[in-house]
Amino acid sequence: MLISFEGIDGCGKSTHIEKVKSYLTEKGYDVHVFREPGGTPVSEKIRDILLNSKDDIHPLAESLLFSAARAQLVATSIRPLLEKGAIVILDRFYDSTTAYQGYGRQVIPVPDIERLNALATQNLEPDLTIYLKIDPEMAYRRRLEVREEDRMERAGPAFFQRVSAGFDALAAREQRIVALDSSRSPEETFQAIIDHLEKKLPR
Ligand code: TYD
Numbered sequence: 001m002l003i004s005f006e007g008i009d010g011c012g013k014s015t016h017i018e019k020v021k022s023y024l025t026e027k028g029y030d031v032h033v034f035r036e037p038g039g040t041p042v043s044e045k046i047r048d049i050l051l052n053s054k055d056d057i058h059p060l061a062e063s064l065l066f067s068a069a070r071a072q073l074v075a076t077s078i079r080p081l082l083e084k085g086a087i088v089i090l091d092r093f094y095d096s097t098t099a100y101q102g103y104g105r106q107v108i109p110v111p112d113i114e115r116l117n118a119l120a121t122q123n124l125e126p127d128l129t130i131y132l133k134i135d136p137e138m139a140y141r142r143r144l145e146v147r148e149e150d151r152m153e154r155a156g157p158a159f160f161q162r163v164s165a166g167f168d169a170l171a172a173r174e175q176r177i178v179a180l181d182s183s184r185s186p187e188e189t190f191q192a193i194i195d196h197l198e199k200k201l202p203r
């Protein structure tokens with residue numbers, strides 16, 4: 001089973017992913033978590049270019065780099081684990097490319113990004129996608145409390161408004177995506193995640 005978590009930077013994904021992992025592990029499932037971009041040695045090198053590079057990266061090159069990192073992760077880690085019956089949790093997957101590179105950057109048309117996503121994943125789709133929805137302003141304030149901004153985060157407020165609208169559009173279109181209000185207390189959000197997850201778990 002493949003579960004992805006999505007949302008703009010500062011939406012609270014990482015906290016919830018850790019808790020979901022513990023919850024499922026305690027129930028006896030074999031659970032693996034990967035973050036994107038990253039999760040394999042090659043993909044982590046690509047991550048470093050994407051998030052720490054001081055050079056400008058053209059939006060097409062950026063889209064291809066995120067996709068290259070993903071192709072490596074899917075082929076070498078995710079597919080083999082799914083074939084063994086594991087539960088794989090992803091901290092971002094291709095919806096992020098659609099939202100950030102497609103809706104956010106506004107250079108490569110969204111349908112082209114979606115073709116690229118299908119190629120990079122060889123049509124692998126999540127069984128469930130949890131989209132943690134939060135106001136971009138609030139997310140920005142949460143981020144500043146935690147750490148310095150990376151290359152993507154420096155793109156500015158208008159960019160994050162477009163990314164957020166992109167995730168909303170995807171959630172409205174895709175049945176597998178569940179949009180959950182992440183401005184509530186972490187406990188309430190976590191309970192909502194578990195409620196949706198329980199409906200999908202393999203028995
Ligand atoms: P990360 O520090 O992992 O952020 P977060 O904890 O919010 O996930 O950085 C990942 C950054 O890369 C984040 O700004 C979102 C961006 N991103 C894309 O633009 N496209 C993608 O396809 C992916 C996977 C991430």
